[in-house]
Amino acid sequence: MRRPHATxxxxxxVAAGCTQASAPGAPPPAPATxxxxxxxxxxxxxxxxxxxAIIAFVERVSKEGGADFVPVAxxxxxxxxxxxxxxxxxxxxxxxxxLDRVKAMAADHPEWKxxxxxxxxxxxxxxxxxxxxEPGIFAMVTATHTGMTVDEFGDVVRAWADTARHPKTQRRYxxxxxxxxxxxxxxxxxxxxxxxxxxxxxxEFMRPWAEKVYGIPPEQVVGSRGKLKYEVxxxxxxxxxxxxxxxxxxxxxxxxGISQVIGxxxxxxxxxxxxxxxxxxxxxxxxxxxxxxIVHHTDAEREWAYDRESHxxxxxxxxxxxxxxxxxxxxxxxxWKAIYPPAP
Amino acid sequence: MRRPHATxxxxxxVAAGCTQASAPGAPPPAPATxxxxxxxxxxxxxxxxxxxAIIAFVERVSKEGGADFVPVAxxxxxxxxxxxxxxxxxxxxxxxxxLDRVKAMAADHPEWKxxxxxxxxxxxxxxxxxxxxEPGIFAMVTATHTGMTVDEFGDVVRAWADTARHPKTQRRYxxxxxxxxxxxxxxxxxxxxxxxxxxxxxxEFMRPWAEKVYGIPPEQVVGSRGKLKYEVxxxxxxxxxxxxxxxxxxxxxxxxGISQVIGxxxxxxxxxxxxxxxxxxxxxxxxxxxxxxIVHHTDAEREWAYDRESHxxxxxxxxxxxxxxxxxxxxxxxxWKAIYPPAP
Numbered sequence: 001m002r003r004p005h006a007t008x009x010x011x012x013x014v015a016a017g018c019t020q021a022s023a024p025g026a027p028p029p030a031p032a033t034x035x036x037x038x039x040x041x042x043x044x045x046x047x048x049x050x051x052x053a054i055i056a057f058v059e060r061v062s063k064e065g066g067a068d069f070v071p072v073a074x075x076x077x078x079x080x081x082x083x084x085x086x087x088x089x090x091x092x093x094x095x096x097x098x099l100d101r102v103k104a105m106a107a108d109h110p111e112w113k114x115x116x117x118x119x120x121x122x123x124x125x126x127x128x129x130x131x132x133x134e135p136g137i138f139a140m141v142t143a144t145h146t147g148m149t150v151d152e153f154g155d156v157v158r159a160w161a162d163t164a165r166h167p168k169t170q171r172r173y174x175x176x177x178x179x180x181x182x183x184x185x186x187x188x189x190x191x192x193x194x195x196x197x198x199x200x201x202x203x204e205f206m207r208p209w210a211e212k213v214y215g216i217p218p219e220q221v222v223g224s225r226g227k228l229k230y231e232v233x234x235x236x237x238x239x240x241x242x243x244x245x246x247x248x249x250x251x252x253x254x255x256x257g258i259s260q261v262i263g264x265x266x267x268x269x270x271x272x273x274x275x276x277x278x279x280x281x282x283x284x285x286x287x288x289x290x291x292x293x294i295v296h297h298t299d300a301e302r303e304w305a306y307d308r309e310s311h312x313x314x315x316x317x318x319x320x321x322x323x324x325x326x327x328x329x330x331x332x333x334x335x336w337k338a339i340y341p342p343a344p
Numbered sequence: 345m346r347r348p349h350a351t352x353x354x355x356x357x358v359a360a361g362c363t364q365a366s367a368p369g370a371p372p373p374a375p376a377t378x379x380x381x382x383x384x385x386x387x388x389x390x391x392x393x394x395x396x397a398i399i400a401f402v403e404r405v406s407k408e409g410g411a412d413f414v415p416v417a418x419x420x421x422x423x424x425x426x427x428x429x430x431x432x433x434x435x436x437x438x439x440x441x442x443l444d445r446v447k448a449m450a451a452d453h454p455e456w457k458x459x460x461x462x463x464x465x466x467x468x469x470x471x472x473x474x475x476x477x478e479p480g481i482f483a484m485v486t487a488t489h490t491g492m493t494v495d496e497f498g499d500v501v502r503a504w505a506d507t508a509r510h511p512k513t514q515r516r517y518x519x520x521x522x523x524x525x526x527x528x529x530x531x532x533x534x535x536x537x538x539x540x541x542x543x544x545x546x547x548e549f550m551r552p553w554a555e556k557v558y559g560i561p562p563e564q565v566v567g568s569r570g571k572l573k574y575e576v577x578x579x580x581x582x583x584x585x586x587x588x589x590x591x592x593x594x595x596x597x598x599x600x601g602i603s604q605v606i607g608x609x610x611x612x613x614x615x616x617x618x619x620x621x622x623x624x625x626x627x628x629x630x631x632x633x634x635x636x637x638i639v640h641h642t643d644a645e646r647e648w649a650y651d652r653e654s655h656x657x658x659x660x661x662x663x664x665x666x667x668x669x670x671x672x673x674x675x676x677x678x679x680w681k682a683i684y685p686p687a688p
Contacts, residue, residue, distance in 0.1 A: 073555070073561055076563075150603055194563075203604075203607065204607075207607045207608075211417070217417055217607075218606070218607030218608045219420075219538075219563075219605065219606045219607050219608070221607060225604060228599075228600045228603055228604070229596075229600075230596040230597075230599040230600055230622055230626065232625065232629075235629060236629040236630075237599060237622065237625045237626035237627075237629045237630075239599060239600065239603045246604075252573075252574040253574075255572075255574040255581060255583060256572045256573075256574055256583065259494055259572055259583045260547075260569060260572070260590075260605075261563065261604075261605050262562065262563045263547065263548075263551045263561075263562030263563050263565060264551075264562045264563070278574055278581065281576070281581045282574065282581035283581075285576075285579060285580040285581045286580075286581075
């Protein structure tokens with residue numbers, strides 16, 4: 001792994017241990033009463049400026065013959081994942097996955113009992129994990145995310161997503177997706193949009209469950225990625241995950257990932273932190289109608305409240321410039337009737 | 345540009361100057377009589393084993409309730425571009441573009457009159473161009489393909505594609521696409537397939553015209569690519585093309601490009617050279633129904649004839665192993681009623 005790239009990725013992951021966000025105090029929220037208003041495309045959004053802005057944009061670009069009509073082929077919307085489509089507290093869920101994997105793999109690695117940061121992970125000592133610094137976190141990510149094929153890793157992720165539960169909510173992580181955002185995804189798709197994830201998280205960590213959870217197929221997931229090596233094993237072509245970073249899909253890396261994979265400028269972007277700033281800027285400085293939205297985490301009771309001072313999902317520049325850039329700020333506490341989908 | 349990667353890409357481009365293929369002797373072919381049999385999805389294919397194999401595969405995977413039924417979401421087909429969807433003789437069309445660009449840009453570069461390989465290009469001395477070797481070709485590709493934004497480059501490519509004409513056929517390069525393959529693309533899409541280009545050529549060279557010519561949108565074009573840098577110019581986010589290679593999407597790089605961008609194993613692959621071998625292998629060694637096809641250039645009269653001995657589009661291992669791997673060999677001379685679309 002090359003150090004300059006590694007630093008960026010590790011910032012993404014390490015910061016998770018230092019969050020100052022308030023913990024959620026409330027039990028899982030009540031289900032959104034989506035059956036009450038069948039014609040409402042956004043039933044979990046309170047009526048107000050935010051909801052109206054979303055609907056007004058979609059109607060503008062999809063009105064045939066209108067001045068701001070955008071052909072279906074160009075209706076591309078991009079969504080950050082952590083903090084925008086699902087929660088990201090108290091640590092990025094992908095970091096929790098890495099910690100869980102260390103525990104699950106420990107039986108095959110007796111040497112970890114005496115080796116940091118694995119020792120600290122196995123002893124539940126998060127301070128010790130973080131004290132191992134970048135080299136430690138790098139060793140942990142390498143041990144849990146590389147050295148297997150993409151397909152094998154996908155099976156591991158799926159098994160984890162099916163069983164692991166968040167320590168505070170006791171929900172599966174994939175049940176901590178935001179119901180109002182699921183409705184935005186569905187509403188956009190119903191109006192001809194192609195919806196993409198563009199996340200700092202690992203692309204191979206998201207693809208195994210994104211289709212089931214978000215309705216977003218693997219080919220519409222852009223994320224950070226490691227290098228891959230093609231090999232033939234038992235006569236079958238496979239892709240081996242290597243411990244070298246290929247793209248850090250965060251900050252200025254997001255427009256790069258978009259250009260590489262999508263190949264044209266989306267017309268709508270949804271984020272929640274300054275890691276999404278360049279993506280929002282790239283999308284909303286193109287010609288024609290544009291839409292940018294920031295999910296502002298303001299609800300300490302039902303989710304978490306954090307922005308300027310947080311080490312995870314830090315939002316400073318986005319708050320300062322949203323108004324002048326005409327980006328919509330979605331206030332979680334005010335705008336959302338429900339946070340998560342109904343308990344399963 | 346890192347040398348190990350550069351070498352691979354340059355092999356792709358330089359080889360073009362050394363082709364041993366026979367030149368086309370015939371005028372542009374007569375249009376396919378596509379109106380004769382309206383119900384025929386492949387009117388430019390002669391009836392025979394190749395045509396039947398294509399249709400049998402598509403019917404197998406799309407027959408609901410059938411043993412080999414494949415859900416629409418998984419019906420992904422990948423196509424090489426050079427030599428598979430359009431011609432590639434006597435030099436890769438992208439190399440011709442680079443040569444044309446050197447000529448077009450020469451007025452702004454008076455120093456090129458005395459600097460190889462630019463001097464040789466301007467004097468029409470192809471031997472001199474090739475004699476400049478990898479460093480020379482690298483300088484030419486860098487000068488013509490980088491240092492501008494992705495959008496600016498797209499405009500340049502579009503202008504070239506609209507005007508430049510092939511020296512032998514006098515057709516526009518985008519009119520030297522293979523009519524039978526256009527029919528395969530349309531037939532697959534009509535049966536729920538998502539069609540992708542996966543080419544050793546530059547992704548930003550293909551995207552500007554692939555939608556118009558092949559019906560393949562930018563987000564379904566995978567290719568070799570340089571590194572990009574996000575910048576803000578006059579308040580607008582842009583992506584600058586850098587002179588460093590990010591992916592050589594050829595040979596073992598093709599499954600890598602597929603995994604990065606598509607994120608799942610396609611079920612059908614179409615190629616023409618050993619540069620497509622690993623892609624065909626990766627696609628056809630997955631579980632369930634699989635289809636691999638190699639376009640064999642056998643028609644010296646209507647197109648070009650080349651395989652084992654050619655320095656461009658060399659096909660050795662593909663010919664040797666097609667039968668055991670159950671890949672279909674499409675014999676251009678025998679299987680295709682027409683090569684190119686009707687003259688416009």
